Amino acid sequence: MQINPILSHSATKQVQTINASLLKMLDIFETDAQIVVIERAREHEIESYLQTAAHHMGEGFRVSLKAGEAFPQTLLPDLPGRAIFAGELEYLTQVYTDLLGCKAVGLRLEVISQAMCPRFHVDHTGIRLLCTYRGPGTEWLEDGYADRSKLGPASAGICDEESGIIQNVAGIYKVPLFAIALLKGSRWQGNTGLGIIHRSPQVPTETKPRVLLALDALW
Numbered sequence: 001m002q003i004n005p006i007l008s009h010s011a012t013k014q015v016q017t018i019n020a021s022l023l024k025m026l027d028i029f030e031t032d033a034q035i036v037v038i039e040r041a042r043e044h045e046i047e048s049y050l051q052t053a054a055h056h057m058g059e060g061f062r063v064s065l066k067a068g069e070a071f072p073q074t075l076l077p078d079l080p081g082r083a084i085f086a087g088e089l090e091y092l093t094q095v096y097t098d099l100l101g102c103k104a105v106g107l108r109l110e111v112i113s114q115a116m117c118p119r120f121h122v123d124h125t126g127i128r129l130l131c132t133y134r135g136p137g138t139e140w141l142e143d144g145y146a147d148r149s150k151l152g153p154a155s156a157g158i159c160d161e162e163s164g165i166i167q168n169v170a171g172i173y174k175v176p177l178f179a180i181a182l183l184k185g186s187r188w189q190g191n192t193g194l195g196i197i198h199r200s201p202q203v204p205t206e207t208k209p210r211v212l213l214a215l216d217a218l219w
């Protein structure tokens with residue numbers, strides 16, 4: 001199945017894809033916006049670091065950080081480029097806490113060799129930040145091409161491609177590497193019954209392991 005790399009424009013009010021200022025992250029607070037994707041240039045130093053370090057991090061780690069707290073570099077393998085990647089994680093944590101005004105954040109760095117959540121689903125969360133540094137990016141399904149009645153148990157265990165949740169494959173998009181993706185879940189105020197429909201991609205052998213950052217607000 002061919003997956004669209006990303007929307008080059010806003011096809012619907014639900015979709016807010018931009019290539020410029022981080023101020024556009026504020027679009028996620030619009031009532032009918034379910035995802036915001038901010039494309040960024042890939043950083044060679046980080047890619048080089050993870051090419052080796054990713055194979056020495058097990059399945060990754062989880063840590064809770066207070067707003068403004070320095071990221072503990074000791075969680076990462078001590079290889080050339082560690083300080084740069086640690087600075088990146090600290091930067092995104094600060095951007096996220098500033099955006100949501102939360103006092104702390106739950107940070108997960110997932111190092112995975114297979115799809116973690118392979119079925120299209122909606123997170124029962126508020127607003128989550130995702131960023132893929134290695135391997136394929138998160139896939140999401142535009143609402144106009146989805147049948148929400150097929151989410152979860154309603155699919156009866158049938159794969160996404162046959163369950164009917166995908167009304168048209170033209171509505172499937174992939175978040176690019178290094179892009180900041182803000183995903184609104186069903187627990188965000190006023191978003192009950194909604195939330196962006198997304199899934200983890202399959203990880204080709206040549207790109208294993210996939211490295212994904214996830215940030216969730218802690219109140």
